Amino acid sequence: MLAPGEDLSRKLADYASMGVPEVWVISPEAKTVEALTLEGGRLHRKQVISDGVFTPRQYPHVTVDVATFWPTWRPQQVE
DSSP, rough: OOOTTTOOOHHHHHHHHHHEEEEEEEEETTEEEEEEETTEEEEEEEEESSSSSSSSSTTOOOOOEEEGGGGGGOOOOOO
């Protein structure tokens, strides 16, 4: 999760320097899940999903229905 004012590029560089093998960037605004994997000391985009099933590279037996991240219903406003 990014803190207000935090730079995503900087955070990804930090993760890469620590050897984190896979990072998921979940964007509620774009309604996408982006998977980046560590190769040659840098994180590289491998997959961007906006609909369907996401399977993490590090956990191939796990599947996540991306649509569940962005529910279509909205709570009703009480007057």
